[in-house]
Amino acid sequence: MKRVLITGAAGFLGSHLCDKFIHNGYAVVGMDNLLTGSTENIEHLFPQKEFEFYYHDVSKFVHVSGHLDYILHFASPASPIDYLKMPIQTLKVGSLGTHNLLGLAKEKKARMLIASTSEVYGDPNVHPQPEEYWGNVNSVGPRGVYDEAKRFQEAITMAYHNFHGLETRIVRIFNTYGPKMRLDDGRVLPAFMGQALRGEDLTIFGDGSQTRSFCYVDDLVEGIYRLLLSDYHLPMNIGNPSEISIRDFAEEIIKLTGTNQKVIYHPLPQDDPKQRCPDITKAKAILNWEPKIDRSTGLKLTYEYFKKKIENEKQGK
Numbered sequence: 283m284k285r286v287l288i289t290g291a292a293g294f295l296g297s298h299l300c301d302k303f304i305h306n307g308y309a310v311v312g313m314d315n316l317l318t319g320s321t322e323n324i325e326h327l328f329p330q331k332e333f334e335f336y337y338h339d340v341s342k343f344v345h346v347s348g349h350l351d352y353i354l355h356f357a358s359p360a361s362p363i364d365y366l367k368m369p370i371q372t373l374k375v376g377s378l379g380t381h382n383l384l385g386l387a388k389e390k391k392a393r394m395l396i397a398s399t400s401e402v403y404g405d406p407n408v409h410p411q412p413e414e415y416w417g418n419v420n421s422v423g424p425r426g427v428y429d430e431a432k433r434f435q436e437a438i439t440m441a442y443h444n445f446h447g448l449e450t451r452i453v454r455i456f457n458t459y460g461p462k463m464r465l466d467d468g469r470v471l472p473a474f475m476g477q478a479l480r481g482e483d484l485t486i487f488g489d490g491s492q493t494r495s496f497c498y499v500d501d502l503v504e505g506i507y508r509l510l511l512s513d514y515h516l517p518m519n520i521g522n523p524s525e526i527s528i529r530d531f532a533e534e535i536i537k538l539t540g541t542n543q544k545v546i547y548h549p550l551p552q553d554d555p556k557q558r559c560p561d562i563t564k565a566k567a568i569l570n571w572e573p574k575i576d577r578s579t580g581l582k583l584t585y586e587y588f589k590k591k592i593e594n595e596k597q598g599k
C-alpha cells in the first residue's frame with residue numbers, strides 16, 4: 283500500500299487531500315500543529331486504520347517511522363489575516379518546515395509536492411499569469427512573510443531536485459474555496475458568506491474593482507493529485523480562470539443568500555493584488571486537467587456548509 287504524509291492535514295486543503303488519498307486506497311499520515319487547522323475537519327477519518335494523525339509542528343525536526351512514498355507539504359497559515367497575525371510561524375513553516383520535509387523525503391526516497399501559491403506573482407504586471415512570469419513582490423510589505431516564504435520554498439525544492447536528484451512537484455495554487463474553509467479566516471468568501479448569514483453588511487475592501495479567480499476545492503484536489511503522479515517537476519498553476527471583480531462577487535453572494543444586506547466599503551489593504559487569474563495552458567496540456575465545477579454550483583455547495591455551521595454555532599454545538 284502506498285503511504286503518503288500530508289502536512290497541514292487538519293486545514294482546509296490538507297483535510298480534503300486526506301479524504302482524496304484515503305478514498306484512492308492510500309495509507310495517510312496526517313500531520314498538523316493545529317495553529318490554524320481543526321481536528322473537526324478530519325475526525326471522520328480517525329476510526330480508519332489507514333489514517334494516522336501526528337500532532338506536530340513541521341518547523342521542528344520531523345520524524346515519521348516506516349516507509350513513505352509521497353510527502354505533500356500543505357502546512358501554513360494561508361489567509362492574509364492569518365499570516366499578518368502569525369508572521370514568524372508563516373516564515374518558519376515555509377522555510378524551516380520545507381527544509382525538514384525535504385530532508386525526510388530524501389531519507390525515505392519519497393516524492394515531495396509543495397503547496398506554492400499565486401502570491402509568488404505578487405501584484406502581477408502580466409495577466410493572466412503564466413508559470414514563466416517571475417512576479418512583482420514586495421518582500422518587506424505585509425504579504426512579504428507569506429510570499430517570500432513560498433518563493434524560498436520553491437527555490438529550496440528546486441535545489442533538492444537539482445542537487446540531490448529528489449523527485450519534486452510544485453503546485454501554484456490560486457484562490458480556492460469550498461466546505462471546511464474557516465468562517466473567520468478573513469478571506470473574502472467566508473467573510474461575505476458569514477456576513478450574509480449573520481445579517482451584517484458585506485465589507486468590500488477598496489472600490490471592489492480588483493479581481494480574483496475562484497476554484498472549487500474538488501477541482502483543485504484533482505489537479506494536485508494528477509500533478510503528483512505526473513513526471514513534471516517545474517511549477518504548475520492550478521486554478522479556475524473564470525475571473526470576477528470583488529464587487530460583482532459580492533453581488534453574486536447577495537443573490538445566492540437572498541440577504542437584504544448592503545455592501546460597505548473599507549480601505550484597500552496595502553499591496554492587495556489588483557488582478558489575478560491563472561494561465562492553465564500547462565495543466566491542460568500536461569495533466570489533461572481543467573476545472574469542472576462552475577462558480578454558481580461551487581458557491582451553492584459552500585453556502586450549504588456555512589449555513590449548517592452557523593446554525594450549529596447558534597445552537598451552541
Ligand code: UDP
Nearest residue numbers: 362468469470471473485486487492528554
Ligand atoms: N476582500 C474584501 N472584503 C473582505 C475580505 C477580502 O473585499 O471582507 C478582498 C481583498 O482585499 C482581496 C480579495 O477580496 O482583494 C481577496 O481577498 P482574500 O483575503 O480572500 O485573498 P487574497 O486573494 O487577497 O490573498
